[in-house]
Amino acid sequence: MKELKTLVKIVTDRRLDTLPLLNFSESSSPGKDFRLIRMLDSPTVITQTQLVKGLYGGTDTKSAASFRKLKSRVQQKLLNQLYFLDQSDPRHLAVKKYDQKCLSTLHQAKILVGEGEYKLAEKLFRKALRLAEEAEFTHYSILGFTILRKLYVEMNNPARFRWVNQQLQDFLAKQLLENEAEQLYVECKIALNDKVQYRRFILDQLPQIIERLEAIHQEVNSYNTFHPLYTIRLMKEELQGNYTEIIRLTSEVEQLCQQGKINLRRLDKRFNNYISVFAHLHNKQAEQGLQLAEEYFKNFHYSSGNWFYFLETYLLLAIHAHNYSTALALLQQAHQNPYFNKQRDAAQQRWELYEAYLQFIKPAISPLKMRAFSQFVQKVPSYSRDKQGQNVAILILQFLYFLNTGDIDGFTARLDALRKYEQRHLRDPATLRTQLFFRLIFMSMKEGFDMRRVAPKAQPLLERLRATPHPGQAYGEIEIIPYEHLWDLIVNILRRQERAVGVK
Secondary structure, three states: OHHHHHHHHHHHHHOOOOOOOOOHHHOOOOOHHHHHHHHHHOOOOOOHHHHHHHHHOOOOHHHHHHHHHHHHHHHHHHHHHHHHOOOOOOOOOHHHHHHHHHHHHHHHHHHHHHOOOHHHHHHHHHHHHHHHHHHOOHHHHHHHHHHHHHHHHHOOOHHHHHHHHHHHHHHHHHHHHHHHHHHHHHHHHHHHOOOHHHHHHHHHHHHHHHHHHHHHHHHHOOHHHHHHHHHHHHHHHHHHOOHHHHHHHHHHHHHHHHOOOOOOOOOOHHHHHHHHHHHHHHOOOHHHHHHHHHHHHHHOOOOOHHHHHHHHHHHHHHHHOOOHHHHHHHHHHHHHOOOHHHOOHHHHHHHHHHHHHHHHHOOOOOHHHHHHHHHHHHHOOOOOHHHOOOHHHHHHHHHHHHHHHOOHHHHHHHHHHHHHHHHHHOOOHHHHHHHHHHHHHHHHHHOOOOHHHHHHHHHHHHHHHHHOOOOOHHHOOOOOOOHHHHHHHHHHHHHHHHHHHHHO
């Protein structure tokens, strides 16, 4: 009771007259703060001038000055509100809840130190240190022990000072190794977002990096060393296109979780789920991957960027499994998400490309959609450094469009673009699937698109294509629709055109 009385005294004496927070329970009769929030929360795009006029009835100098003060006040209240976000939803990253609890306890303890309440502060520091140990937050352990060490100096407690000081030295040594592991991880991760050539370079470095990470993890054996090692192992297999091994690794980690050998306060199971379905997609196990995607998707919150990344893979699995109705529903779901426009431009452009492919496979009845599709296909750049990984998909879609419409000049120009792209960018053996598909196209052109001559010559190329696995991510290009399925589309187009000529 004495500790509670102390807290009452501190808060009563030092409290603010007006709390800088938003009282959502009073939002039914809102002042300007809540009116501004409601206007900003509207799905309608609204300009600052419209906000000022809506709030103050005009756009004069006085109204503009009042709006600046209102904007500053509301922004600060919203920032303060971040301390009270609901972290209980299991679809969010689990570690956020433990991180917030540990950090807030440390913050409370530091305030009490400033108020001279050392005994109460000591209890909170010990609580924070227990939380940090459970979640393996080395940096919070170091922060807690550092302040606690100073506290024991003030309390003149040499025995506890010596114990805390030793703990601090142990954690600092541990953090050096964990920092090294983290540095290796982030350098590899940033390299993946670089040009395709650099991805291949980093692939050659990964065996040595993994060897060092294994040594660090063996010495430290913490989640902070497990995570870099595990993700870089996945990275190596992904770059090499060894998706069977990725499926094995993700299954192994799932088993370790069930056995309690991995800290569930830290592991993002959604990441493991995503990698698993991604590997099934590229391992030509679309049906099985689609079932897993349907099961795992409920674990992702729609406000998370990971929701969109997972949905992309889910969508591609549906396309690869010929389940186009599901693919169209998922595409619609992506566009209906209120956070869609918060994605990076490159991500939004990928959704446009997926939509264009689906529009080609399952043309909408709406003339408006057909016009939008035609404009997209004709205007999108055939080659762009900003679209690494998508250039082949764009070129192929353009070729299919002009072939389907019977535009001789159009598809001839795209054939030339395909040849140039192959000569410049498809020399590596790992791009064999794309090379084989291009050969099918060039051969059909050489044979005048006459299916009687094309069919027998296509068969050996098709067999090689089916036997060739998907390349790793080090080689960049994606197959929105598997090349085998695209060839079936080309055959159907050519046969339909032959029948139309025969009718004439």
